[in-house]
Amino acid sequence: MKKSIAVILFACAMTLPVCAADVSAKITGVHLCCKACVDAVQKAIAPVNGATASVDRDARTVTLTGPDAATVQKAADALVAAGYYGKSENSNIKIAADAGAKGTKVPSLKLEGVHLCCNQCVSAVDKAVKSVAGVKEHTATRNASSFEVKGDFEDKAVIQALHDAGLAAKVGGNQ
Incomplete structure (x- = not known):
């Protein structure tokens, strides 16, 4: 009986990483006027290992998804580096706003x-x-x-x- 419980607990523990939910951040208000904009978003996110981007041109949204918040944050940073900006609906994912302007x-x-x-x-x-x-x-x-x-x-x-x-x-x- 103890061996059966141990096997069941081990099997459950092994499935935890598979069952863990991905982290997502919906970025709203992104400039997406054409297919080239959409393609450029995908190209910007592609180098971020584990991240994906779902782009809705009509809604002006980019939903970034990854296995953890750090990956999604890297994807958000890549989006900004590619020249896009928006507001994150995930409070843990920040859209970099420091552009070097001094307020003068x-x-x-x-x-x-x-x-x-x-x-x-x-x-x-x-x-x-x-x-x-x-x-x-x-x-x-x-x-x-x-x-x-x-x-x-x-x-x-x-x-x-x-x-x-x-x-x-x-x-x-x-x-």
């Missing part, structure tokens, strides 16, 4: 890392940055790795406007 008024701001695969992406950038008081123009173009925003505006306001549009950016150069 500037006449120009070089931005890097914004996903710009098509003209719709450029239009989203245009709408976002021009919504910021004091912005006069920008140089964003399709497939650009960086661009400049010009005018007299607060740098953090531009970053926030891009975040609100579902796009990530980092201050580049010697800003």
Whole structure:
């Protein structure tokens, strides 16, 4: 009898890792205007071992799944590094918001890392940055790795406007 119980307990213990639930984080408000955006999300997440991304272009969501929170966090960081931004519905998974802006008024701001695969992406950038008081123009173009925003505006306001549009950016150069 003791041997049977030990075998049953051992069998149950061996199935625990299989039964353990994956961790997921639904990221909402992500800029996903075209198939290339969706493909770029998948490409960004692919190197994160154990992570998967389920993308709903119409709902503007990316659901990241992995075996543990650390893996899902790495996937979220990869999403931001690929130029996407959103809000995590999982309080344990943080979307990196530090873009290097100082909260000061500037006449120009070089931005890097914004996903710009098509003209719709450029239009989203245009709408976002021009919504910021004091912005006069920008140089964003399709497939650009960086661009400049010009005018007299607060740098953090531009970053926030891009975040609100579902796009990530980092201050580049010697800003």
